[in-house]
Amino acid sequence: MNTQQLINLLKLGSFEEQNVRVAVFDEEARFLYVSTTLFGFAEDYIGMSVYDYYKGHLSESEVEKVRNAFAKALRGEVGREEIVLTNRLNRDSITWDVEFNPFVDDEGNKRVLSQIKPREVNLTTSSTNFFIREMVEQSSDVFTVFDKDYNFVYVSKVDATWNDRPLVGQNIKDVVSGTNLKKFYQRAELAKKSVGEIITDTVFIEIDEDEESVFECSMEYHDFNQLGHFFLDRTADVTDKFRRNREIDSQKATIDKMSKWTALGQMAANIAHEVNNPLAIIELQVQAIERRGESITSEQLLDKIRSIGEQKNRIANIVSSLNIYSQDDRSMREMTSLSSIIHDSIALFKTGLVDESLRIVFSNDADSDLVTINSSEVIQVLINLFNNSHDAIAGLKEQWIEINLLDDRDHVIVEVLDSGQGIEEEVAQKIFNRFYTTKSKEKGTGLGLNISREIIMDHGGTLTFDSDSEYTTFMITLPKSELL
Template sequence: MSIKNKDTFLQDTLDHMPVVFFVKDIDDRYLNVNAEFEKLFNWHRKNVIGKTGSDLFPKEVNDTLRLNDIEVIQQRKAKVWIETVYDYQGRPRIYETHKFPYFDDEGNVYAVGGIALEITDKIKAEEQLEANRKVLLRSARMAAVGEMAGGIAHEINNPLEVIHAHHYLMQEMSEKNETQGENWAKNLKVINDAIVRIQRIIKGLLAFARQSTNDPKVETSVSEILAELFELCYGRMARKGVALTFPKIDPKIKIECRPYQISQILLNLLNNAVDVVSSLPERWIQLEFKEKEEIFEFRVIDSGKGIPETIRHKLFESFFTTKEFGFGSGLGLSISRGLALEHNGSLEIDEKAKNTTFILRVPKKQI
């Protein structure tokens, strides 16, 4: 086979590859491109070879491409980049570009080759998946709050009734010009305490309901997370006759997290526990905490006798539920485990425990 035929053979091979291929010298001049390159930019090969990237691409695009080339030249080894260019119709196209150096006989880099695989659809699909995940998280959060809605309404209604009753007493005292005595001050304090109680409940509800997917992880007191969580839980548990016990926790203990995502995990576990134990003779839920050197551990224990082995392995699967139709989507535990993993933590069942026990482990510091 002649040299000419070898060149033709090589070019034919490159032109039939379903990827973009190019070679540039160290001064950024194109030495060769394949048919996919021509098709992408609607340029003929003869109009590309000999030109630099700055001759062909907008400055902001070529600056990035050139910096990546230079790194390959300087480090003398192959690198992989995610690069964005614009096709002949002006549409952004995203590529996973494998760039590699060519060496001459003396070991000097004289050119950079590139093989670029388009991943535009993959990136868009991932972005759509992430958008769907955010919607799902928000829906799950709203569903968790919805399960507590009756209890929350009760928790707000109680202090409202207190305010109404003491306001009536103060009206009577005002009519009798008894606005300076000790009873007047006591009534004011009772009303103020009731208002603060309502504010705490609403603050916890609004904070929990807000989007938090993009929030940075911040150092947060575990006791603060639990205080706002309990404001949402007490009402429903009281109505169902479920006793909740937990030890006092040092306010100085902190974990680096998105606090409302940790709340979402715990609220889901508590909701599930309430659903299970509300039909049992013994109705209790117990929280336990363990602080280790690098990990903080939450344990949610209820009066149930554990998860049957036949369904244990399915429990964290999406859309798996043991609840009746219309009561639960089967996403709560799946989402909760995902949130735990996002925190470099874990959510699992304690299979050896006498009672149903879920363990949430979260690193104190995120890497």
Template sequence: MIALTGSPPNTAPLHFPAASKERPVIPQTAPPVDPSILAAAEKSARFEGELQELNMRNARLGAWFVMVLVPFCAVLDWLAYPAHFWEFLLLRILCSSMCIPLLLALDRPWAARYHRVYPVILPLLPAMAICLMIYFSGDGSSSYYAGLMLCLVGTSFVFHWTFREIGLTVALVLAFYLAATIPNLNFNGDPRSIGLFINNTLFILLTCVILYCGSRQHHAIRLREFVNRCKVEAQREELARRNQELSATLKRLKETEAQLNQSEKLASIGRLSAGIVHEINNPLNFVKSALFVLKKKTKNMPPESVESVAQILADIGEGVDRVASIVSDLRTFAHPENKGSSPVSLHLALAKAARLMAQQVGDSQAKLHLEVPEHLTALGDENHIIQILINLIQNSLDAMQHHPSPEIFVRGARDGDEILLSVRDNGPGIPEESLQRIFDPFFTTKEVGQGMGLGLSLCYRMMQGMGGSITPFSQLGTFTEFTLRFKPSAAPAPAAV
């Protein structure tokens, strides 16, 4: 790849990547191009690669043309020089046979290295055969000069000649022609033959001049087309890059919008929960007081009734405690405690959470793998982090109740400007429709009485309060993973007491 310098003002440098097979249509009115850009384009590897590919493809076509058309034109020998028909036919067959090794060589790997030889050799083969026919005919003013013009014109259509290639080819064809005609001229004989020779020579010279100028112009047009195509490709790459940036920005905007919607939803539920807690707490206290009085009254009851009444009061007390637990969760959800962020050792926080969950993990016969480096420190609240980890581990254990070999992996690592802490299990996974709602308050997939759906909502709010985020990812039948993202802490976390 090369970069062109010296481009016009307000124009970015052009880059020429690897050779491309596409060849767009040349625009009708192309803008002017800086000559320095054209010079650099001509020397670029991509332009050379395209020229090589074009020459290799056209060389095959040109070789077949020579092999077929040169013997076919033997009918002209029968009409113009019947006395030399067999000699000329032998020359034509020899010329065609010489194209066979050229055609076979195109399949060799080294042919691409010498691709510039084909635009010179292919027109010279029939040109040499024609010049030999002119020489053997003894006619210095032979009309076969038209065959030389046909070789040059045909080659200019098949190949994209460079200046050196066409100059060398034209010079050799003229040399062959003069070498074949001058020995047969009789300067003391019919002046008409001399005039025809001069006339034929001038026709060839004019044709060569026209072809040379046309090839130069055509080469310049191809260079401008190549440069303009590179500009278009550079603009497309820039447009694709900006489209990617726009797509990434839109994705981030959608994620932010979803987070805002979730926060607004949680705030609304929080305000509602605050009112519900206040309204429930007062009658709940009355019930607790009444239960306390009833338990004292049972001492004065007949012995046969004490046991049944005590059992009923115990059931009522259990229900009241359950309601009190729900009210406590609602109070925490409505007014989450925010002690601010301080350096927290995630390794120590995870160790505390693992100790608190050791009994449940053991009862579930699950394996808990802890892979958090000791030096990993994040900004947050240690109690909140421990509560979040306990909640996530407990959810994993609940989801893997019927799993033959439950495992939970807790990993921590630094990712750029963030600290990542992931909790992953090998459970049944979460359906996509449920994954979109798991942070909604009171949404739960557990059976009635096993949870009220506030655990993950509390985790979400606590992570927001610490300036972090929590992201779920799941694959049905394979795993579920929650990733916690924290801000890194420059200061070290306080040592464990």
């Protein structure tokens, strides 16, 4: 039997199913054949020295074992060794049994037939590639391998083509263009800088004017030693998931808006009262001017005009706070002073306040309070905290809400505390859960704190409950902004 006949015979074997890797070497220990590998790299081993193959996997002492076993086979003996190999992907150590068998073909050429098998069969051993390949190729996701120049060298979908040509051998720029090609290169650059780490991105592909598909692409970069450097890429169709998430976000926005308008509805009567009071004063001043006619002195006239102006400003402040609070554009953010937002929130909260015994104190100890926010959303959060405090301390002999504005190097901090004696630990663990409330159905939905936390997190901040404080205390942190 000549060497090629031996190789053809070996190709008929299902070695991967037996968890065995089989190879044929020439006298110089160069690969003439190796059984199939995961990504179809078998042809790239041909001509490579077995010692180069093990470079990076084995210690020098382990490589020496391989040399000794191979030398035995060349002398006509069976060379057997136990070696410890380090997995090329996850660096796990695996113990293998290696056997080198002598073989002389019909033409008198010395050959060595080897087999390598792990002691323990698990998914970290590279000879389980058959089973992994089965999972890969049966998966709905597409697994792709690119070389360092971004050429396709493997695609898990056997019939994968582009422009009626097989994908394997084509370059990524022949298949992808525009924004998605730019994203691919960015993903690849990040993967190269973080070898072994998974870099994930989302890609949008327009099917037609009204429809687009969404894919999640995950890439890793690996050094396969003598084989070279390769990018391993997984592409998953997440269109349905994306649409569901978009629907959930839309529903959240609707619930958020309903919560805001419900609060406005609850304040409407008191707001009307707050506006009617200054209007009544304006009306009285106008009537007084009309009654006195020409007999009114210039000093008296100026005094009444000042009074009218003050009441007009009072109404304007109420309307301004309402305008900010009722904005629906969640994407609109601008740099602003957080202390001014707190003042607007207190003013708006007071318009809905019937209980005049409640004392509200605001102290500003921040050196810098500039933040980039959606003012309407942050006012919504603050008013929700004020309302919760007001409901919690109703009936207490001492009723107060204290707002403290602080800052550290990177954040602006708002403390909202009240005269309540804290929250029980069991309740505190649930207060941010959606639909959890300790209030009656008429007073609470269990959405306020949940929505408030999501708003603050969306701004890159945090909303937390301070369980160590003597009083009921919530803390908001927001990233600082700096003037350019």
